[in-house]
Amino acid sequence: MNTPSIFRPLANPDVLLDLRSLSYGTGTRQILSNISVQISRGQIVTLIGPNGAGKTTLIKIAMGLLQPHSGHVILDPKLRIGYMPQRLQVEATMPISVTRFLLLAPHARKEKIDGVLAEVGATGLHQARLQDLSGGELQRVLLARALLQDPQLLVLDEPTQGVDLKGQAELYRLITQIRDRHQCGVLMVSHDLHLVMSATDEVICLNQHVCCHGHPEQVSNDPAYLELFGKSGAAAMAVYTHHHNHSHDLTGAIIKGSEQ
Amino acid sequence: MADFIVRALLAGIMLALIAGPLGCFIVWRRMAYFGDTLSHSALLGLALGLLLDINMQLTVVIVCCGLALVLVLMEKNKSLATDTVLGILAHSALALGLVMLSFTSIQIDLMAYLFGDLLTVSNMELVWIAAGSLLTLVVLLVFWNKLLAISLHQELAQVEGLNVNGLRLLLMIVMALVIAVSMKIVGVLLITSLLIIPPATARHFSSSPEQMAAGASVAGCIAVGGGIAASWFWDTPPGPSIVVMSALLFMLSATLRRAA
Numbered sequence: 001m002n003t004p005s006i007f008r009p010l011a012n013p014d015v016l017l018d019l020r021s022l023s024y025g026t027g028t029r030q031i032l033s034n035i036s037v038q039i040s041r042g043q044i045v046t047l048i049g050p051n052g053a054g055k056t057t058l059i060k061i062a063m064g065l066l067q068p069h070s071g072h073v074i075l076d077p078k079l080r081i082g083y084m085p086q087r088l089q090v091e092a093t094m095p096i097s098v099t100r101f102l103l104l105a106p107h108a109r110k111e112k113i114d115g116v117l118a119e120v121g122a123t124g125l126h127q128a129r130l131q132d133l134s135g136g137e138l139q140r141v142l143l144a145r146a147l148l149q150d151p152q153l154l155v156l157d158e159p160t161q162g163v164d165l166k167g168q169a170e171l172y173r174l175i176t177q178i179r180d181r182h183q184c185g186v187l188m189v190s191h192d193l194h195l196v197m198s199a200t201d202e203v204i205c206l207n208q209h210v211c212c213h214g215h216p217e218q219v220s221n222d223p224a225y226l227e228l229f230g231k232s233g234a235a236a237m238a239v240y241t242h243h244h245n246h247s248h249d250l251t252g253a254i255i256k257g258s259e260q
Numbered sequence: 261m262a263d264f265i266v267r268a269l270l271a272g273i274m275l276a277l278i279a280g281p282l283g284c285f286i287v288w289r290r291m292a293y294f295g296d297t298l299s300h301s302a303l304l305g306l307a308l309g310l311l312l313d314i315n316m317q318l319t320v321v322i323v324c325c326g327l328a329l330v331l332v333l334m335e336k337n338k339s340l341a342t343d344t345v346l347g348i349l350a351h352s353a354l355a356l357g358l359v360m361l362s363f364t365s366i367q368i369d370l371m372a373y374l375f376g377d378l379l380t381v382s383n384m385e386l387v388w389i390a391a392g393s394l395l396t397l398v399v400l401l402v403f404w405n406k407l408l409a410i411s412l413h414q415e416l417a418q419v420e421g422l423n424v425n426g427l428r429l430l431l432m433i434v435m436a437l438v439i440a441v442s443m444k445i446v447g448v449l450l451i452t453s454l455l456i457i458p459p460a461t462a463r464h465f466s467s468s469p470e471q472m473a474a475g476a477s478v479a480g481c482i483a484v485g486g487g488i489a490a491s492w493f494w495d496t497p498p499g500p501s502i503v504v505m506s507a508l509l510f511m512l513s514a515t516l517r518r519a520a
Contacts, residue, residue: 060415064419065415083415094288104409104412129467145416155419
């Protein structure tokens with residue numbers, strides 16, 4: 001039974017994408033069951049979860065690349081979406097420059113290229129061959145291509161894949177900046193809660209169903225989250241919260257006798 | 261110069277001109293084995309044409325397109341690896357064609373279809389080749405950027421609004437068409453080489469997809485000229501001579517590349 005996406009303006013104009021009780025499976029394996037997610041203007045929603053949790057599948061359903069077995073995808077048909085796929089493997093045999101790659105996007109105009117490349121911090125890469133880019137540079141170029149759509153909603157599937165730790169933090173900062181500047185909604189997939197923490201408004205912890213969701217701090221302490229990643233794994237992934245061995249008074253001074 | 265040589269040159273050059281850009285897509289999309297499968301099935305089309313007494317070029321195009329559709333369906337099923345499916349189809353089609361040919365009372369020169377018979381191209385066949393080439397060229401020019409986009413990243417192209425399945429089918433139909441018209445020139449066993457070797461030759465010297473396509477056309481034309489000349493002076497079979505010439509050019513380009 002296939003339920004096609006419903007294209008219609010949403011009742012609440014601030015909601016960009018409304019996924020309602022989506023289920024999906026292949027053969028005997030259930031990949032997603034009863035998932036509901038809403039993304040509003042200016043909001044960053046991050047999907048986290050172990051491998052095989054169905055994060056990419058959910059993104060693909062939201063993008064219309066896969067049809068859900070039940071449930072609805074509701075979005076405005078005129079919604080401009082900028083999509084950044086999980087990875088781009090450029091055939092070694094295809095000689096193509098960054099500029100040419102960006103111009104392949106629909107509605108891409110030459111005079112916009114400088115702007116988007118500068119915005120993602122990839123100035124000077126115009127003539128570079130796509131294959132010669134480092135992991136971080138390639139992700140930035142992909143982000144630039146998504147920005148060329150002048151998106152109201154950015155959908156990023158593991159935007160920091162193949163990027164070193166320092167670069168990952170920079171990329172997340174960049175995504176937050178883009179959200180602030182364009183006031184677009186962002187739906188992204190991430191592995192690392194601790195890095196994405198400061199860059200997200202809502203975290204949805206996915207393992208075929210929604211384990212828990214909410215503000216990042218809330219999720220990192222949620223029993224379902226701790227169980228999913230294991231206590232030690234969760235600690236390694238979660239926000240750095242230092243263990244207090246003392247208490248402060250209102251002025252910040254350590255209260256005598258509170259040390260343990 | 262003898263008429264038959266002029267016709268052979270014209271036919272060969274027309275084929276080389278379209279094989280360049282089309283071959284680039286085959287190289288970029290890693291469809292070489294797919295091209296082989298299509299061309300092997302061309303013999304089945306030929307046998308059908310003879311048995312049913314219909315225009316052979318037409319039956320070849322129809323059989324090739326039919327096979328392309330079967331392949332798309334089997335790929336969706338995914339119970340076997342693509343190269344296994346291709347292997348099964350290629351050789352079954354070739355064998356079935358040979359078996360069916362044995363039922364016809366008409367004696368045909370099988371060698372001419374397996375390895376080509378460029379020197380006996382008739383005026384009528386020349387018209388077929390010209391029409392097929394022109395159609396292919398128009399399709400490639402019109403859909404160039406879109407085909408390039410789906411070759412770089414299928415899902416990104418789909419989210420950006422391209423009809424990916426339609427474009428893939430279009431590319432397969434164009435390939436079937438080129439195989440049908442080039443059967444007479446190099447034969448079903450050698451067609452793919454003319455589609456693959458020139459782009460591989462041009463690749464090292466190009467900085468854009470368009471340069472690679474044009475370079476492949478030029479390399480193909482040189483190979484056709486050289487092959488026909490060899491055939492003229494040393495009485496070698498023209499089809500294989502063109503392929504040998506093409507391979508020599510490739511080796512030369514690889515050596516030049518290393519020296520540079």
